[in-house]
Each structure stands twice: as structure tokens, then as C-alpha cells.
Amino acid sequence: MSWAWDNRGFLGRMCGEHLYLALVPLLIGFLLAVPLGLFLARARWGRPAVLGFCVVLEAIPVLSWFVFLPAIIDTTVPEKINVLVGLTLLVFAMMTQSISAAVAAVPDELRATAEGLGFTTLRRAFQVDLPVAMPVVIGGLRTAAVSCISLATLAALIGVGGLGKVITEGYSTGSEPEVLSAIAAVVVLAVAAENLLVRAQRYFLPWSTLAPVR
Amino acid sequence: MNLFWNYITDLDHWKASEGIGQRLGEHVALSIGALLIATLIALPLGVAVGHSGKGDDLPILFGVLGRLLPPLGVFAYFAMKTETGSGPAFAMLILMGMAPIMSAGYAGVRLLDRPVIESARASGMVPMQILREIELPMAMPQLIAGVRRAAVAIVSMTAVAAYAGGKGLGRLIVDGQQPAVHDYGMVATGGVLIALLAVGLDRIIDGFGRSLVPPGLYATPSAALKEIQPRVAEPYAPSMSATPGY
Numbered sequence: 511m512s513w514a515w516d517n518r519g520f521l522g523r524m525c526g527e528h529l530y531l532a533l534v535p536l537l538i539g540f541l542l543a544v545p546l547g548l549f550l551a552r553a554r555w556g557r558p559a560v561l562g563f564c565v566v567l568e569a570i571p572v573l574s575w576f577v578f579l580p581a582i583i584d585t586t587v588p589e590k591i592n593v594l595v596g597l598t599l600l601v602f603a604m605m606t607q608s609i610s611a612a613v614a615a616v617p618d619e620l621r622a623t624a625e626g627l628g629f630t631t632l633r634r635a636f637q638v639d640l641p642v643a644m645p646v647v648i649g650g651l652r653t654a655a656v657s658c659i660s661l662a663t664l665a666a667l668i669g670v671g672g673l674g675k676v677i678t679e680g681y682s683t684g685s686e687p688e689v690l691s692a693i694a695a696v697v698v699l700a701v702a703a704e705n706l707l708v709r710a711q712r713y714f715l716p717w718s719t720l721a722p723v724r
Numbered sequence: 725m726n727l728f729w730n731y732i733t734d735l736d737h738w739k740a741s742e743g744i745g746q747r748l749g750e751h752v753a754l755s756i757g758a759l760l761i762a763t764l765i766a767l768p769l770g771v772a773v774g775h776s777g778k779g780d781d782l783p784i785l786f787g788v789l790g791r792l793l794p795p796l797g798v799f800a801y802f803a804m805k806t807e808t809g810s811g812p813a814f815a816m817l818i819l820m821g822m823a824p825i826m827s828a829g830y831a832g833v834r835l836l837d838r839p840v841i842e843s844a845r846a847s848g849m850v851p852m853q854i855l856r857e858i859e860l861p862m863a864m865p866q867l868i869a870g871v872r873r874a875a876v877a878i879v880s881m882t883a884v885a886a887y888a889g890g891k892g893l894g895r896l897i898v899d900g901q902q903p904a905v906h907d908y909g910m911v912a913t914g915g916v917l918i919a920l921l922a923v924g925l926d927r928i929i930d931g932f933g934r935s936l937v938p939p940g941l942y943a944t945p946s947a948a949l950k951e952i953q954p955r956v957a958e959p960y961a962p963s964m965s966a967t968p969g970y
């Protein structure tokens with residue numbers, strides 16, 4: 511533990527970089543998935559095809575994206591953008607499935623009521639479908655957040671910073687406490703992110719039945 | 725793109741010692757071996773815990789650790805603790821692959837509708853019958869999903885293990901970035917083959933798994949329900965069948 515204390519500045523900076531690598535994709539992937547998920551939930555066509563595509567997209571390991579994206583978007587390997595785009599694709603695939611499933615499960619009666627009250631389709635999507643589906647969506651978001659924070663360590667394999675870099679540095683210099691501190695920091699960040707989402711749900715959706723914090 | 729294409733289509737790179745062919749073989753052997761062993765250990769354990777309700781701590785502990793611990797850190801740490809090589813890496817692969825399977829086995833059986841289990845018991849089934857004839861078939865979609873998640877995770881973790889002295893396609897990614905080699909084609913080839921392997925294994929298990937799921941589980945109850953319950957009100961649809969003059 512003394513290693514972590516002695517290098518707290520470095521560790522803190524790396525935590526910040528790690529959060530940047532993990533949370534920016536989480537946000538962008540989520541925002542991209544919201545419209546598509548809302549559309550797919552009630553779409554008459556394209557649902558099986560797009561969801562099947564998302565299943566395949568989710569199965570592609572992010573490390574493959576990290577090293578193959580340079581060939582597609584014309585970057586070099588050790589660049590942050592590869593990590594950001596790769597993780598965004600993963601979050602997008604996960605959240606599209608979870609949002610469309612959650613919205614498809616919104617009771618027909620609620621939607622009919624909203625329509626009877628004169629809601630336009632767009633307004634109903636954002637004021638009825640999405641809020642009612644939100645507890646399930648947040649459940650998916652928690653999984654995605656933890657995956658992102660854990661997988662962002664792989665950025666070190668293409669030489670990009672974050673806590674993964676602390677792990678590889680500790681491994682190559684044979685410094686065990688450095689590796690352990692980095693693992694502990696990743697776990698702390700993941701638990702904190704998950705906890706924050708649970709608290710956000712409790713604050714913004716006080717009516718939802720609360721899942722116990724684990 | 726060209727660098728990648730030239731590298732992967734060059735037969736010499738496939739046949740060479742420690743070339744693509746050898747690495748691909750290693751990767752397939754490591755991942756499928758680890759997946760089989762992890763499934764054989766974790767599936768019965770998870771299902772047993774879910775069935776009996778005793779010892780839930782085990783799958784929950786595995787689930788939490790498997791989700792939170794970064795694979796790179798785990799492999800690096802254990803490579804430092806033991807001698808490097810694929811032995812310890814293989815053991816870690818099995819352990820990390822067990823997490824999703826055990827959670828799926830536990831949750832799949834535990835979260836089944838209790839009334840179903842109760843009525844099976846009430847109709848005189850013994851616990852073993854309930855397990856074999858009710859719980860396992862009904863939990864099958866979850867079990868398959870767990871194995872698929874483990875398969876994808878193991879294929880990508882095998883690549884990560886290469887960093888800490890493991891074998892397989894991950895070596896192409898790690899070695900290709902060494903300053904002495906610096907071959908982007910090699911790196912990209914590793915990445916693409918890992919992705920193909922993960923997606924392929926996922927599709928195969930999904931296809932095979934579908935044949936194990938009892939067809940009755942796929943029948944949607946909603947279609948049947950709609951025939952019994954007439955729609956109460958559709959105020960928004962000027963329906964043909966509504967009362968005339970409405």
C-alpha cells in the first residue's frame with residue numbers, strides 16, 4: 511500500500527485518464543443507442559436483423575477493435591481514439607439490445623393512454639416509453655459501465671494510458687505493489703460507477719422498485 | 725488495410741514457426757479447452773446451488789469477482805507470482821471463464837417461477853425429477869447464454885494472457901508491436917482472427933444451444949392470451965368493429 515501512497519499523484523492522474531477512456535464511450539454509446547432502441551422496440555421491420563447485428567457486434571472482443579480500427583479509420587495503433595471508438599461500439603451494441611427490450615416491455619395500456627391524451631409519437635417516446643423502461647435500462651447501463659472500466663485496461667496493450675498502463679509498467683519493472691494498486695483502483699472505480707448509477711436511479715426515479723445494492 | 729491484407733494472404737506467414745497457423749491452433753486449443761473445463765466445473769456447481777438454494781455465496785462471489793477484476797491485471801499478477809508460461813495462464817482462463825457460467829446456472833434455476841416448481845412438487849415429483857424435467861429445460865436459454873458469454877470472454881482473455889507469457893493469437897498483437905518487429909499487418913491479423921474466433925464460437929454455441937431448448941419455451945403466451953381476453957378499449961383507433969354510431 512505504501513507504493514500507492516508514495517505515487518498517489520501518478521495513480522490519481524492515471525485514474526482520471528482511465529475514467530476518460532471508459533466513460534466517454536459509455537456516454538456516447540448510450541446516447542447513440544437511445545433513438546435506435548426506441549425505434550426498434552416497436553419497429554415493424556428490421557428488428558431481428560438489427561438486433562442480430564448487435565449480438566454479433568457485442569461478441570467482437572474490444573481488443574480486436576483496438577488493433578483493427580487503425581486500418582478502418584486511418585489512425586495509428588497507439589492512439590486514444592481507437593480505444594474510445596472500440597468501447598463505444600461495445601456499449602452501443604449492449605445498450606441497443608437492452609433499451610429495445612425494456613421499451614418493448616412497456617405495457618400497451620400506458621402507450622394507449624398516452625396516445626389518447628394526445629401525445630405525439632416523439633413526445634410519447636421520451637415522456638412515457640423511456641421513463642417507464644428506465645429502471646431496466648439503468649440495469650443495462652450498470653453492466654456496460656463496469657465492462658467499460660474493466661476493459662479500458664486493455665488499452666495498455668496498444669500502448670495507450672490509463673490504469674492498464676500502470677499494470678503493464680508494474681509487470682515490466684517487476685513491481686508487484688504497482689500491479690496490485692492498479693487492480694485495486696480499477697475495482698474501486700467500477701464499484702463507484704455502479705454505486706453512482708444506483709444512487710442516480712434512486713434520486714431521479716424514486717418510484718421505481720429499487721434493486722438491492724450489491 | 726493493405727498492410728493487413730498483404731500479411732494475412734502471405735502463405736509464408738501462415739506456415740512459419742510461430743506464424744499465423746501455429747498461433748491460431750494454440751488459441752483454439754487454449755480457448756476451447758478452457759471453455760470445456762470451465763463449463764464442466766461451473767455449470768453443475770451453479771445449477772446445484774440454484775436448485776438447493778444452499779451456498780449462494782459461491783456463485784455471487786465468482787460473479788462479482790469475474791465482473792470487476794480486470795483480466796490484464798490478473799494475468800500480469802499471476803505471471804509474476806508463478807513462472808511465466810501458459811500453464812498458470814490456462815488455469816486463470818478456466819477460473820475467469822467459470823464466473824459467467826456459474827452465475828447463469830445459479831440465476832437461471834433460482835429465478836424460475838416458484839409456482840411452477842411448487843406445482844411440480846405438489847404433483848409428486850421428487851427433487852431429482854424437478855431438476856431434470858422442469859428446472860434444467862426451463863433454465864436452458866439462460867445456461868446457453870452463460871456459456872456463450874464465457875466463450876467470448878475466454879477467447880478475448882486468451883489474447884490478453886499472451887501479454888503475460890501466454891500463447892495464441894494475442895502473441896501476434898504483442899510481438900507485432902515490439903520495436904524490433906513493428907509490423908502492423910501482424911497486429912491487425914491477430915485482431916481480426918480473434919474477432920472471427922469469438923463470433924464463430926458464439927454463433928456455434930447459439931445454434932447448438934437452440935436445439936437443446938424445449939420448443940414450448942419459445943411459444944409466446946401473448947398470442948394465446950389475446951384470443952382469450954378481448955382488448956378492453958382502443959379509444960385511439962376508430963375501429964371497424966366498434967359500436968356503430970360511436
